[in-house]
Amino acid sequence: MSLRRLTLVILVVFITTEAASGEEIKKAVGDAVCFRPNRIDPPASSIMWKHRNSSGVLLKVIEWDCNGFSIPNQRFKDITTLDKETGEITIRDLNVKHSGLYTININSKEQEQRFHLEVLERVPKPVIKTQKSINPDAVYLICEYSETIIWKNSAGKTLKGLKLHLKGEFIMVEKQGNPENFYTCTLENAVSEATSDPVYERDLFNDLNTRLVVAIAVSLITVVIIILFLIKIHFRDYCAACCRRFKIDKKITDM
Numbered sequence: 001m002s003l004r005r006l007t008l009v010i011l012v013v014f015i016t017t018e019a020a021s022g023e024e025i026k027k028a029v030g031d032a033v034c035f036r037p038n039r040i041d042p043p044a045s046s047i048m049w050k051h052r053n054s055s056g057v058l059l060k061v062i063e064w065d066c067n068g069f070s071i072p073n074q075r076f077k078d079i080t081t082l083d084k085e086t087g088e089i090t091i092r093d094l095n096v097k098h099s100g101l102y103t104i105n106i107n108s109k110e111q112e113q114r115f116h117l118e119v120l121e122r123v124p125k126p127v128i129k130t131q132k133s134i135n136p137d138a139v140y141l142i143c144e145y146s147e148t149i150i151w152k153n154s155a156g157k158t159l160k161g162l163k164l165h166l167k168g169e170f171i172m173v174e175k176q177g178n179p180e181n182f183y184t185c186t187l188e189n190a191v192s193e194a195t196s197d198p199v200y201e202r203d204l205f206n207d208l209n210t211r212l213v214v215a216i217a218v219s220l221i222t223v224v225i226i227i228l229f230l231i232k233i234h235f236r237d238y239c240a241a242c243c244r245r246f247k248i249d250k251k252i253t254d255m
Ligand SMILES: *[C@@H]1O[C@H](CO)[C@@H](O)[C@H](O)[C@H]1NC(C)=O
Pocket: 053, 054, 055, 056, 057, 097
């Protein structure tokens, strides 16, 4: 086999596998997608796009021929357009049911090019839950979602979360002494990401208020005790003085 021939064979094998594996495209619900065949030659007299979902159900998406355009299936009505010059199809306002394999027939001949579409829901905006720990200077932050979770602190540093039993992750945060410190949890999938509202240190360790109340109460009690003690001393002195005077008075009257 000549080198030239070998190169050709390798090239053909490469192109075939490339075409068979097709393009993998991921989109979010509500997005639009375009698929375009590599080339159309000679000028096409008919074009048809087909969709096969993961259960193997085959649908005609859009067709163009001498009778014009037709979109027979409700799933693709009003959201699908076709450029008859380039063969490019556009589907807007995607939903999960549009996931699957798209192929194109040009002049009634199925092309090798394949387009795999996966339509995914956008991740929701997460909410961080908190849980006290035995240590009053540490709390657990919990993000209970099935998606990829990224924890960050206010310095922008990524924190390593630990897996929760069912779904989600938690981190343990310790009091840093700065009430403005905060933590966020971000959910991510192939098509979207969403970050929680920040959780501030000042809101995490609000048992600080309880401690403040206790401290104030203790000081008040101490002050009261001191006052009582002072009053007692005062009265004792007063009485002592009183008694002394009484004795003196008595002496005087006795004389
Ligand atoms: C494939 O399409 C059929 C017909 O619309 C539908 O009943 C079935 O649930 C679909 N399968 C998937 C995995 O979406």
